[in-house]
Amino acid sequence: MIEQSLADLLKGFDVALQPHNLLWSFVGVLVGNLIGVLPGLGALSAISILLPLTFTMHPIPAILMLAGIFYGSQYGGAIGAILLNLPCHPPHAVTCLDGYPMTKAGKGGTALGITMIASFFAASFGIMVMIFASPILVNIAFKFGPAELFSIMLLGLICGGTMSRGSPLKGVAMTVIGLLIGIVGTDVNSGVARFTFGFVELTDRVELVALALGLFGVTEFLRSVNRMHVVGSGMRVRIRDMRPSMKELKQAFMPMLRGTLVGTAFGAMPGTGPTITTFVAYAIERKISKTPERFGYGALEGVASPEASSHSKTQVDFIPTMSLGIPGDAVMALILGALIIQGIQPGPQLITEHADLFWGLIASFWIGNILLVLLNVPLIGVWVKLLQVPYRFLFPSALFFIALGVYSTNNSLFEIGEVLVFGLIGWVFVALDFQVAPILLGYVLGPMVEENFRRALLLSRGDMAVFVTRPISCAFVVLSALIIALQAFFALRGKLKKRRGASLQPPPAPGATVQPVQEG
Amino acid sequence: MRRLVTQYNKDYYGGALMIFIGLWAAIQGSSYQLGTLSRMGPGFFPTALGVILVIIGIAIALSARRVAKDAPEEKPLPPEWRGWICIIASCVGFVAIAKWGGFVPATFAITFISAMGDRENTVKEATLLSLAMVVICIVVFWWALKMPFQLFAWGTT
Numbered sequence: 001m002i003e004q005s006l007a008d009l010l011k012g013f014d015v016a017l018q019p020h021n022l023l024w025s026f027v028g029v030l031v032g033n034l035i036g037v038l039p040g041l042g043a044l045s046a047i048s049i050l051l052p053l054t055f056t057m058h059p060i061p062a063i064l065m066l067a068g069i070f071y072g073s074q075y076g077g078a079i080g081a082i083l084l085n086l087p088c089h090p091p092h093a094v095t096c097l098d099g100y101p102m103t104k105a106g107k108g109g110t111a112l113g114i115t116m117i118a119s120f121f122a123a124s125f126g127i128m129v130m131i132f133a134s135p136i137l138v139n140i141a142f143k144f145g146p147a148e149l150f151s152i153m154l155l156g157l158i159c160g161g162t163m164s165r166g167s168p169l170k171g172v173a174m175t176v177i178g179l180l181i182g183i184v185g186t187d188v189n190s191g192v193a194r195f196t197f198g199f200v201e202l203t204d205r206v207e208l209v210a211l212a213l214g215l216f217g218v219t220e221f222l223r224s225v226n227r228m229h230v231v232g233s234g235m236r237v238r239i240r241d242m243r244p245s246m247k248e249l250k251q252a253f254m255p256m257l258r259g260t261l262v263g264t265a266f267g268a269m270p271g272t273g274p275t276i277t278t279f280v281a282y283a284i285e286r287k288i289s290k291t292p293e294r295f296g297y298g299a300l301e302g303v304a305s306p307e308a309s310s311h312s313k314t315q316v317d318f319i320p321t322m323s324l325g326i327p328g329d330a331v332m333a334l335i336l337g338a339l340i341i342q343g344i345q346p347g348p349q350l351i352t353e354h355a356d357l358f359w360g361l362i363a364s365f366w367i368g369n370i371l372l373v374l375l376n377v378p379l380i381g382v383w384v385k386l387l388q389v390p391y392r393f394l395f396p397s398a399l400f401f402i403a404l405g406v407y408s409t410n411n412s413l414f415e416i417g418e419v420l421v422f423g424l425i426g427w428v429f430v431a432l433d434f435q436v437a438p439i440l441l442g443y444v445l446g447p448m449v450e451e452n453f454r455r456a457l458l459l460s461r462g463d464m465a466v467f468v469t470r471p472i473s474c475a476f477v478v479l480s481a482l483i484i485a486l487q488a489f490f491a492l493r494g495k496l497k498k499r500r501g502a503s504l505q506p507p508p509a510p511g512a513t514v515q516p517v518q519e520g
Numbered sequence: 521m522r523r524l525v526t527q528y529n530k531d532y533y534g535g536a537l538m539i540f541i542g543l544w545a546a547i548q549g550s551s552y553q554l555g556t557l558s559r560m561g562p563g564f565f566p567t568a569l570g571v572i573l574v575i576i577g578i579a580i581a582l583s584a585r586r587v588a589k590d591a592p593e594e595k596p597l598p599p600e601w602r603g604w605i606c607i608i609a610s611c612v613g614f615v616a617i618a619k620w621g622g623f624v625p626a627t628f629a630i631t632f633i634s635a636m637g638d639r640e641n642t643v644k645e646a647t648l649l650s651l652a653m654v655v656i657c658i659v660v661f662w663w664a665l666k667m668p669f670q671l672f673a674w675g676t677t
Contacts (some may be wrong), residue, residue, distance in 0.1 A: 053665075169583065173538050173576045179569050180545050187562035192552050194562060195545075218607065225603030225637055331622030391639035393649055396631045399607070400653045403614050403630055408667055413615045420611040432534040448563045491583075 004130050012359025015060065016367055024061035025364045027069025029371050035069070036076020037383045038394060043073040044437075045220070047334050048212035049401050052408040059342040060357050064364045066335055069313055071365075075119060075372055078307055079383050082111045091274040091310045094282045097303030105298050109241025112380065114300060115307045116246070122260040122308035123369045126315025129264055130362055134351060137323045140175055141348030142474075144324075146456035147466045151476035153449050156326045158480045159269060160441040168487045170434045177429075178442020179449065181206055188447075189454065201414045208337040209409050210418035211443055213402045215436045218423025221395045223430060242377065248300060255285050255301035259308030266309070266405060267316025267328065274310050274329060281309035315365060322346055322358060325448065330437040333444040342420050535581025539574050546570025606637025622672035626655040 015021060028050075035046035046069050054062035074091075079094035082099030095115075102111040144152075162168035184195045184207035196202040244252070259281045264279040285305040286295045295302050317328035325346035327333040339346050344354055351358045376383070384429040404413045426436045460466035468474045546567050555561030610633035617625035631653040635646035661667045 047614075063650070167583075169576060169580050170534065171572065173534075173580065176569055176576065177541065180573070181540075183566050183569070187552075190553070190562045192562040194552060194566060195548065218611070221634075222604055223605055225607060226600045226639055227597065305559065390640075392635065392641050393645075395607075395638075395647070396610075396635040396649060397653055399610060399634045400627055400631050403611070404627075404657065404661055404667070407669070408661075408665075411668055413551075413618055416611060416615050420608065423611075424608070428537075432530050432537065434534060453565065454560045457557055457560065462556060464557070485534075514560045 002078070005135055008355060008359045009131055009363060011356070012363035013363070013367075015356050016064065016359030016363035021061050021064055021360065021364070022367065024057070024065040025068045025368050026371055028065035029072040029368050030375060032069035032072025032074075033076045033375060033379075034072075034386065035370065036073030036387060037079050037386050038076075041076060042216075043070050043331050044212065044216040044334065044440075045398075046070075046073040047331065048209055048216060049398075049405050051209050051334065051338055052210075055409065057340060059339075059344055059354075060360055062342060063335070063339065063357060063361055064368075066338055067269055067318075067361060067364065068368045068371075070331060070335070071123065071311070071368060072372060074310065074314060075116075075376065076383070078115045078119075079112065079380075080387055082115065082303070083108055083384060084387055091278045091306075092279045093207070093275070094306045095303055097282070098297075098299045099299035101296070102300070102303065102465060107298065109302050110244050110248060111300070112376075113242035113244045113379065114248065114304050116242070116376060117249070117459070118252065118256045118259065118304045118308040119311040120369050120373055121256055122263060122310075122312035123315050123365065125260045126264060126267065126312040127362060127365050129267075129312075129316055130319055130365075133268075134319055134323055134358075137319060138348050138351050140278050141323055143472065144348065145470070146452040146459065147470050147473045148451060148476070149324075150452040150456055151467055151473040151480070152324065152326055153445050153452070155476045155480045155483075156320075156328075157438075157442060157445060157449070158160070158483055161438045162483060162487050166206040166433065166435050168491070174429065174434055174436065174438040175442040178439035178443075179446040181211065181439065182443045182446020183450070199414075201412070205447075206443070207409055207415045207418055208334070208341070208444070210406050210415045211422050212334055212440060214419040214422025215426040215439060217398065217402045218419060219426035219430055219436060221399065222423060222427045224391065225395065242380065252300050255305035256308045259305035260283060260312040262305075263309035263312030263314075264316050268312040268319065271329075274331075277308050277313045278306035279306045322350055322361075323348055326351075327441060327444060330440040333440050337444050420488055501506045529584075532581055535577045535579075535584065538577030538580060540577075540578055542570045542573030542575075544570070549571045564665050564675030602639065603637040610634035610637075618669070620673065622670045623657060623662070624654055627654050648658065 015027065031050065032043070032046050035049070044159070047066055050069055051066070054065060057065070077092045078095055078099075081095040085096050085100035085103075098110075099111045099115075102108060157175050158172070161171035161173075177337075180195070182205075184202055186193050186203045191288045193203045262281040262284065263277055266280070268467065282302060285301050286292050289295065289301060291299075299379055313328075317332050320326045320328055321336055323346075325336065327336045336346055344350065344357065401515060402419060403416050406419050407413065409415060428437075429436055429439075456466055457464070466473075467477055547570070549563045549566030549568075549570055552563030552566070553561030554563045554567065610630045613633055614626045614630040617629050628650045631650040635641045635649055636643075641649075651666050658671065662669070662671060
């Protein structure tokens, strides 16, 4: 089976190296990196703004570009975190803890260099896991019926709701809201229009791009307007500074490896957000360190491990997304949505039916990560400049790009109204301390959950026991129950031992008075 | 009024909001056909979700008191009415102007109005930024990407 995988991978390189595929991959990485660096914009906003552009493209370059945007923006986010203490993208909040002190100590270049090496190493590892695990998973996935699909989606939704930051109850509430938004439109089985508020446009479901841009664009602007003040620190980073010494490399190697493993483990679990992954990686690093007191004052390990974990998670996340059709987190939900719009149904048959797309994507990950390294070394000066673009110019321009991007999905102005409405809804939720990321997960999975739930019960003639009598399904249901029980346990224990959890919270960034929307 | 929205009350309001949305979804959902477990109608799933949401909402409201005591008192940020109104107005303005005046004035409007939402932007800066976006709109979206919209329109398009 491994030989088969390698042969397929070679074909994948053929696909990914075709000039126009390579070009779009490059464009994606470049634009993603650029948007990721801009303060206040993360992977989610980057992908949703550019998603409409890919609708007219062939599926393969479209997905290659979106994936490029994803890991490009993730890398860009690290630059802001390290140099300006700005967690543009929540998973990087942890990187600020030790990355920014390193910058203050004049070692910002080294931190960036280590980040780059850690990212590349972790991504490569994640890609390897993907190559070998996907075919095995596909064999299992072919045994999946409606009951199994429902149970694993349930697991994904519960993980997505409870494992992000903040209150698990509120996360689950947001997931349910997402499922409800997913219901809007015409019911495929009966043709009844549900929750359309009398709008004809809504019978065709809520537009994915409008929802994403409302929740992660407009909501964010409403929250940060006049509150986000980027202070340019005026530092300069030269290429020479980015090369870490042998000693630093040695110091960072083991944390890098541990971070990668943490990321891989979390990536395989559907629904766990990237933020929690980086926090766990950081916590482990501090726990096993012989000198935990250095953490928070510029410990190299505190940069290497979280960054590695977020990148390996990114890669491994593609496995459940592509082979099961279950997105790992909100970003993956967007990419899944893009696939569906392109007419490609993710699932176990994807790897065999669209082998060129799947293996091309894997090959392009590698090429894209190499491009990232090549891009960032000469362009680091440009990124530093970009970091200082004032927010007061940034958000009006972004609003315009959002409006035109959404318009281009259907060439209709109605969707722009949708963006505004979801922006306002998201703003109310965020003001009440809810996380908005699970909404997107619920929205994308909603129709599939309902469809499989109905089909499973149709086949079992209304017997709910079908979800626990089938072994694979039962395992997922038990896992879901375990997670809920564990969360309840932690909540009760947390009540008894108060102050324990407070030690891991990141200090508020002096550069920004508002924490960015939590995407994890 | 602002002082009321503390951490303590936030969970009450949040829970109440969830209960309200859940109730609404359940009532609205049950107006579609519910069906039976083996042959579900279009109303079953939304009604079930609505009920779940109500239960979660109650749980959020019940757990509110516990969290509040040990959480550090969060200082509420002052409201940013100017920014909020400008951002909302800019989106509404874009839709209205794009419909009746074409995309060039609409582009100018969305950028200009939202830029004025930031207290540090001057009229001159906002105008320059908006003109830059108009150029991008024409060159990138209309000319290069050939998106189907009218640059200028009179009356309904």
